Amino acid sequence: MKKDSYAGTPAATSGLSEQFRAARYSLSGHGKREIGVLQQAMAEIDAQTASDMYGNGPVINDFEHKMAQELGMPAAVFFPSGTMAQQIALRIWCDHQGSRKVAYHPLCHLEIHEQDGLRELHHLEPQLIAERDRVITLEDVQKMDPTTACLLLELPQREIGGQLPAFEELEQISAYCRKQRIRLHLDGARLFEILPYYEKTAAEVCALFDSVYISFYKGIGGVAGAILAGPEGFAAESKVWKRRHGGDLISLYPYIISSDYYYEQRKGRMKEYYEGAVELAGYFRACRGITVYPSVPVSNMFHVHFDLSREQAEHLLAEVTEATGVGFALALRNNEQGGSYYEVSIGDNYLHVPKEKLQKAFTMLAERCSAAG
Template sequence: MSTLSPFVAAFRQAAYPIGGHGRRNMQVLKEVLNELDDKLESDNYGTGEGIESFQAEMAAFLGKDKAIFFPSGTMAQQIALRIWCDEKGIRKVAYHPLSHLEIHEEDGLKELHQIESILLGEKDRLIRLDEILEMQADIACLLIELPQREIGGQLPPYEELVAISAHCRAKGIKLHLDGARLYEVLPFYQKTAAELCALFDSVYISFYKGIGGVAGAILAGDEAFIAKSKVWKRRHGGDLISLYPYFLSASYYFKQRAHKMGQYYGEAIELAALFNSCHLVTTLPHVPVTNMFHVHIALPKEKLEPILTALYAETGVGLIHYLRESSEGVCSFEVSIGDAYAKIPKDVLKHAFERLDAVLSEAK
């Protein structure tokens, strides 16, 4: 039986966690099921009125012909890239060095599909337009992640996306959107999801990240692409006998939260300013472009953990439950704003950051 560290225990006991939508526990699903008729028919191996209606709703939202629900985004994206590689007869795709496919999927794309990845750009910045224009490799598909999570949720200018899309179409390269957090970029771009997705041949979105559902993803594109996706979904074991815990929670929380992304974005800008007002603290980006950003604190983990543990106990505000430490002794973590932030009284939040600044100024 594992024992929580004092740091994690203090975070869990804090009355006001700043990120996300609250604790991810059974209540996430119970809240959805309590709203439903007990006699509602389940889906059956990916078919049924409920799931098909939701898929049609998501296709319309994304401005695509068709959409299909997957139990995971990992499955959906590998399948998307496999389809484009088969269509082009080329076993190469390009994406950022810190793409989810490259660093979090145990080389699934390579081992399961024998697809080679071409890494564009540098790890600490976005892919640049000139790097795409000058790319020498013959690729089937280019994957763009919006926002680029591992570098603080950064985004390229919309005009650059338009230029990338035009280049790919002229060269016959398929353009796929890793839009796990697509909803979160819309306030920055001031575009609808359909307007943004029109630049891409295929699109993936997640329902457990910014939306806060149980799990699940949508893959969208034209009719021929989705027809092939259904075959590959079956091959991957994605046609579970019932997917209703996933797509019903996706639908419920999508309606609850998709329209709040502008609010979350504004709150992220406010919170980043509070972090940046403290000694030893910087955010990436300095001014967020979505509702998520990264926080860097110039202290080693063994010094910072007890400081934050005491802060949580004193103020009731929980900043984060984990710390990543670089070789330079700088700790970092990710903040993603959801419903929880608005529940923190402003005076409590202000006091917490005043105390954080004070203790960090003494820790230099």
């Protein structure tokens, strides 16, 4: 089975990567992932605060309780990685249901980025539903094998530009799964980023699911870490599996403290990130030979596709970055149409780009695109 990502393999040209790293401003992310990210989070922590020990202690227990409340779930467990958390979630639901079958999108993280971990470690049988270039629909779910133990939905669907189903369709999928006694798990790595579009709270979205995973290093920008939330019994079982997977490190406090710190810093900015994505997509759409996917973003992320080859587009972006000091991307990927693309994920960086700098960069980009076309 093919395990590559949606549209090619990353390969940076030195010109673009060097110009991007040297740029004063960046259109994506929160900033460089440096040790300072942890130092900033730890700055106000009392040095005498007790560490967590093998999954216990106020540092971890209080944060787990806090996130369970935020998600409207009975219980939550902190994990060092989402890969570990999600494989464990699907294993638990399969054991409960007496079936090895799980279902998810063909471009699900478990399918294309985890080296067959679900199959090799847990001997589960993934069923791929829906087409690669669109989200899962109610009709797709209704056509699933009725013996499926658990359906995983990723919101937003990263590999296709962060697309989302309508909330009403989510409600219908949830109702169908409950009627058919199929467990519904949320890959909510970017859950907080979709709330402005849905105009819902995290708890309102999670109420449609039996379990949920969220990440703290993506849109939140922490060092690492994840939360897996669900019923009390489910959470208790997940702690056993976390120990089996070697995830019960003697201490996880650097991850927990940074997760909590940046969650509090950024949870109130998600609407700004979303609005920034909509604005930035408009700038790209005005350039000849560039397509934004989805055309109007539904979260803080989207994909930018060029009609140009990867080498041509990278050279063009490197020129614009060098001339304006505005960094677009570190590297591009090939897409399936013979062009190239990259992913934009709006964070604090975009909010700090002066409008005149942004407009100058896109004026130049539009000129270069027209000349190249």
